[in-house]
Amino acid sequence: MSRIRLLPDQLVNQIAAGEVVERPASVVKELVENSLDSGACRIQLELEAGGRNRIQVRDDGAGMARDELAVALQRHATSKIASLQDLERVASLGFRGEALPSIASVSRLQLTSRCADDDAGWQLQLDGGRPLGEPSPSAHPVGTTVDVRDLFYNTPARRRFLRTDRTEFTHVQELLRKLALARFDVAISLRHNQRDVLNLPACIDSLGQEQRLAKLLGAVFVEQSLRLEREATDLRLQGWIGLPTASRGQPDLQYLFVNGRAVRDRSAAHAVRRAYQDVLFKDRYPAYVLYLEVDPTQVDVNVHPAKSEVRFRDGRLLYDFVFRTVSEALAEVRPRSAAPVTPVPAPTEAWPLRGDARASPAVGRLALGEPAPAYQASDKPVASVLPGVAADEAPEAPAVPPLGYAVAQIHGVYILAENPAGLVLVDMHAAHERIVYERMKLQYQAQGVQSQALLTPVSVAVSSAEATLAEEQAEVFAAVGLELDRSGPETLLVRSLPALLPGADAARLVRDVLADFRTQGQSQRLSERLNHVLGTMACHGSVRANRQLEPAEMNALLRDMERTPNAGQCNHGRPTWTQLDMAALDRLFLRGQ
Numbered sequence: 271m272s273r274i275r276l277l278p279d280q281l282v283n284q285i286a287a288g289e290v291v292e293r294p295a296s297v298v299k300e301l302v303e304n305s306l307d308s309g310a311c312r313i314q315l316e317l318e319a320g321g322r323n324r325i326q327v328r329d330d331g332a333g334m335a336r337d338e339l340a341v342a343l344q345r346h347a348t349s350k351i352a353s354l355q356d357l358e359r360v361a362s363l364g365f366r367g368e369a370l371p372s373i374a375s376v377s378r379l380q381l382t383s384r385c386a387d388d389d390a391g392w393q394l395q396l397d398g399g400r401p402l403g404e405p406s407p408s409a410h411p412v413g414t415t416v417d418v419r420d421l422f423y424n425t426p427a428r429r430r431f432l433r434t435d436r437t438e439f440t441h442v443q444e445l446l447r448k449l450a451l452a453r454f455d456v457a458i459s460l461r462h463n464q465r466d467v468l469n470l471p472a473c474i475d476s477l478g479q480e481q482r483l484a485k486l487l488g489a490v491f492v493e494q495s496l497r498l499e500r501e502a503t504d505l506r507l508q509g510w511i512g513l514p515t516a517s518r519g520q521p522d523l524q525y526l527f528v529n530g531r532a533v534r535d536r537s538a539a540h541a542v543r544r545a546y547q548d549v550l551f552k553d554r555y556p557a558y559v560l561y562l563e564v565d566p567t568q569v570d571v572n573v574h575p576a577k578s579e580v581r582f583r584d585g586r587l588l589y590d591f592v593f594r595t596v597s598e599a600l601a602e603v604r605p606r607s608a609a610p611v612t613p614v615p616a617p618t619e620a621w622p623l624r625g626d627a628r629a630s631p632a633v634g635r636l637a638l639g640e641p642a643p644a645y646q647a648s649d650k651p652v653a654s655v656l657p658g659v660a661a662d663e664a665p666e667a668p669a670v671p672p673l674g675y676a677v678a679q680i681h682g683v684y685i686l687a688e689n690p691a692g693l694v695l696v697d698m699h700a701a702h703e704r705i706v707y708e709r710m711k712l713q714y715q716a717q718g719v720q721s722q723a724l725l726t727p728v729s730v731a732v733s734s735a736e737a738t739l740a741e742e743q744a745e746v747f748a749a750v751g752l753e754l755d756r757s758g759p760e761t762l763l764v765r766s767l768p769a770l771l772p773g774a775d776a777a778r779l780v781r782d783v784l785a786d787f788r789t790q791g792q793s794q795r796l797s798e799r800l801n802h803v804l805g806t807m808a809c810h811g812s813v814r815a816n817r818q819l820e821p822a823e824m825n826a827l828l829r830d831m832e833r834t835p836n837a838g839q840c841n842h843g844r845p846t847w848t849q850l851d852m853a854a855l856d857r858l859f860l861r862g863q
Contacts, residue, residue: 294321320438488620512557551843
């Protein structure tokens with residue numbers, strides 16, 4: 271090997287570019303973040319050939335003076351930090367001072383800027399990182415323009431790794447989407463190949479924010495999402511979470527911002543996923559745009575070259591806070607009070623999303639609100655006769671409850687109800703399954719699931735492995751109201767069942783619970799395993815299809831739905847009800863056409 275020596279600055283910058291500049295989208299990220307850090311209120315972005323031939327970013331930020339231009343293009347030159355204390359609580363998007371010199375080293379770059387105190391701007395040109403003379407005067411408004419041409423022209427191997435112009439532009443679009451979601455207060459525009467692609471005005475109120483969301487993510491996301499906001503000590507979480515019925519086929523609409531920075535964080539993502547576990551259909555993913563604000567001293571943003579990952583000092587606290595906030599927001603979803611329901615509009619064309627943009631159908635218009643009061647189906651309170659549905663003495667109720675009153679039952683499966691908005695259809699088994707499940711969870715949290723001893727123990731034939739599992743986890747099964755004894759190598763005796771499930775098929779219930787418990791595995795948290803077990807039991811204890819219900823029973827079920835958390839979905843994530851308003855009914859029969 272040759273002797274140890276210092277590398278030339280040009281080569282050092284090109285090596286750094288390998289970490290910072292992967293593709294045109296990387297250049298856009300660094301330049302737009304610099305604009306945001308400069309206090310820009312408007313950012314204009316123009317590209318040619320997906321950014322391969324040209325990337326221009328113009329802003330109206332603070333700008334730079336003449337003598338700062340050359341300094342800004344040197345490595346580790348920055349105005350954003352000056353000490354270790356600044357680094358430990360950095361709030362800017364960029365801070366390493368590597369972006370501009372790295373980009374300049376693999377392109378032909380022109381930097382033009384003007385400060386508010388200067389009468390004119392100044393311009394500096396570079397070729398492959400080498401200045402082409404001194405800064406020269408240039409007419410320019412207050413702010414900065416960075417013009418990057420011929421990316422990777424002097425590193426042909428890197429240029430060959432670029433994809434098609436369309437692919438590279440798609441990456442830019444996704445990157446710009448994140449930046450636009452992070453800063454609603456900044457106007458952003460985009461042109462590609464002399465064509466206007468995006469024009470987002472600045473917005474500070476909720477209406478403007480939702481309009482930007484609809485433009486970037488689609489109107490369906492806005493219509494089918496909940497706004498949440500919660501604060502705790504040194505933590506604040508706000509944003510939008512999609513209703514379970516608006517889930518997606520892949521996690522392509524999940525955005526998390528920490529102190530204004532778009533990041534990937536497995537812990538926070540898992541916390542959100544877990545919050546949806548009781549209401550999401552299998553193989554579906556929630557949609558969300560969440561903003562987490564943390565004390566800067568509690569988060570390390572200097573753990574990834576592209577600053578796309580962070581590390582939290584107290585990850586456990588953050589996980590619990592995110593999980594609790596999202597799960598409580600979902601649990602507060604209730605049918606709206608008796609008011610006309612606006613139908614969800616057909617999906618509008620949003621700024622293109624990568625991957626599968628198909629969401630599940632919108633089912634039921636739901637809203638955050640307080641639990642609905644108990645309602646009655648006649649002049650007297652109705653006692654529920656569904657298994658596990660308790661009778662309530664109802665206070666004086668509004669004229670018509672949110673889900674209306676039952677008028678018929680269809681094929682022993684669906685309840686047909688009428689409310690002021692129009693027609694309500696309810697899957698009675700799915701709805702009652704959720705009601706029983708939520709009650710079992712509450713009972714378990716309070717005192718463990720109460721059991722009811724069987725007059726005659728039921729013998730259940732199982733495999734040897736299942737019998738062993740029942741023995742090993744006897745305390746866990748007892749906690750959910752199942753008392754099991756092993757009476758042989760492949761035989762269990764069921765001595766008690768949960769009190770909320772009278773008349774359940776003991777043998778079938780035990781086999782399914784054992785299979786469910788075994789599938790979840792021992793690595794899962796106990797609470798998660800128990801929730802799956804409770805869900806399985808609730809399914810078997812719910813009113814079955816083809817059972818004929820009296821009007822009082824149907825109305826009692828509707829009232830219980832209005833009081834039950836997560837009542838919009840069954841335990842498996844399937845919808846429990848849907849609303850057809852009068853306008854939708856009129857369209858079905860071509861009325862008014």
